[in-house]
Amino acid sequence: MIRPTPPYPLIYEPLLRLALAEDLGRAGDITSEAILPIEAIATAKLVARRGGSIAGLPMAERVFALLDPGVQFEAQVSDGDGVTAQTTLARVSGPARAILTGERTALNLLGHLSGIATATRALVHAVAGTHARIVCTRKTTPGLRVLEKYAVRCGGGSNHRFGLDDAVLIKDNHLVAAGGVQPAIERARSLVGHLVKIECEVQTMAQLEEALAAGVDAILLDNMTPPELADAVRRIRGRAIAEASGGITLETVRAVAESGVNLISVGWITHSAPTLDVALDFDE
Numbered sequence: 321m322i323r324p325t326p327p328y329p330l331i332y333e334p335l336l337r338l339a340l341a342e343d344l345g346r347a348g349d350i351t352s353e354a355i356l357p358i359e360a361i362a363t364a365k366l367v368a369r370r371g372g373s374i375a376g377l378p379m380a381e382r383v384f385a386l387l388d389p390g391v392q393f394e395a396q397v398s399d400g401d402g403v404t405a406q407t408t409l410a411r412v413s414g415p416a417r418a419i420l421t422g423e424r425t426a427l428n429l430l431g432h433l434s435g436i437a438t439a440t441r442a443l444v445h446a447v448a449g450t451h452a453r454i455v456c457t458r459k460t461t462p463g464l465r466v467l468e469k470y471a472v473r474c475g476g477g478s479n480h481r482f483g484l485d486d487a488v489l490i491k492d493n494h495l496v497a498a499g500g501v502q503p504a505i506e507r508a509r510s511l512v513g514h515l516v517k518i519e520c521e522v523q524t525m526a527q528l529e530e531a532l533a534a535g536v537d538a539i540l541l542d543n544m545t546p547p548e549l550a551d552a553v554r555r556i557r558g559r560a561i562a563e564a565s566g567g568i569t570l571e572t573v574r575a576v577a578e579s580g581v582n583l584i585s586v587g588w589i590t591h592s593a594p595t596l597d598v599a600l601d602f603d604e
Contacts, residue, residue: 323400324473326378327466335463336383339425349421362416362602366409366430369597373441375399375474376433377410379467380426388418400474402441409598423600432464433471434596439589440475443573452577452584455480455563459587468590480585488518489540495520501527505534519563528552532559541581542566549579 366380374397381393391414397403409430412419443454454477460468469479481487488508490498498504501520508518519538520531531539532555541552543566553562563583564576576584 323398324470326399327470329378329382331466332379333382333386335467336379336386336425336429338463339428340383340386340422343425344421349417352417352420356416356420358415358417360416361414362419363411363413364419364600364602365411366426367599367601368403368407368409368434369405369599371402371404371407372434372438372596373400373402373475374409374430374434374596375437375471376430376467379433380410380430383422383426383429384412384414384418387422388415390414391418391422400437400476412600419600419602427598427600429467431595431598433467433474434598435593436468436471436589437475438596439593440472440477442570443584443586443589444476446570446573447577447584450574450577452564452581453478454573454589455583455585456590457565457585457587458483459591461591472589475589477589478583480583487516488512490518490520491540492521492523492542495527501530502534505531505536509535519561521565525552525555528555532556536560538563538583540565540585546575546579549576549581553580 377395377399384391384393391412394411396408396410440454456469456472456477457480469482472479481489490504490508495501495504498507505518505520517537519540520536521540521542522528522531523542528539538561539556540563541549544552549564556562561583562581563585564581565585568576568584568586573584
């Protein structure tokens with residue numbers, strides 16, 4: 321397995337600083353500062369309370385480092401690994417105050433991102449043996465997109481657009497505003513650079529034929545049944561990338577994949593994936 325490369329810390333560190341500032345408030349961690357002397361040292365472990373796929377360990381490590389560079393973080397597994405319940409994910413040691421202050425922020429990120437990776441991995445396993453890839457969408461938590469899309473990669477999925485400037489994706493409202501499939505595609509083609517891909521959403525076979533005639537790079541087949549998707553794939557005949565989208569679940573994804581589509585985009589893996597239960601346990 322090729323392990324996903326984490327984003328540069330320069331990209332996500334401002335998010336961590338905001339999260340820590342939110343938690344520290346105006347006076348800092350008054351509980352830890354009242355109870356523990358500044359010189360107190362502790363050791364602890366990050367534990368997965370249930371099984372899943374892991375994402376977010378570099379971010380958790382960075383949380384503690386921002387609070388105190390003296391905190392040592394030793395990962396026991398890697399992002400992208402599948403683990404069973406009660407697996408130790410990392411050992412943490414150093415100033416006790418910093419460990420306790422960073423605990424919730426680190427766990428929030430690690431649990432959220434690992435939940436996304438776990439949900440993605442389940443879909444990837446469900447379509448194994450087909451030609452379809454699972455991709456995410458722009459339905460992400462504001463401010464966390466770079467990390468959530470990284471978590472999708474940790475789960476074996478692939479990324480769709482990161483933002484509106486990645487590629488042209490002509491959706492149903494664009495078609496209404498532009499006056500139809502052909503004028504929308506023609507205008508896009510005349511204005512964007514030669515390296516920019518153009519994808520068009522279609523809901524009928526007539527729209528599909530019109531988009532193919534206009535020469536798009538990808539077709540988004542929206543809310544179609546598996547038989548309709550198979551018909552669309554036959555019509556496309558490899559002339560464009562075929563992407564299925566709309567209401568796809570773990571129970572239906574296999575049938576969608578077997579229609580022959582290239583991509584299956586799923587929004588809920590980033591906006592509604594259950595958090596993986598992870599905890600930080602101090603050693604006695």
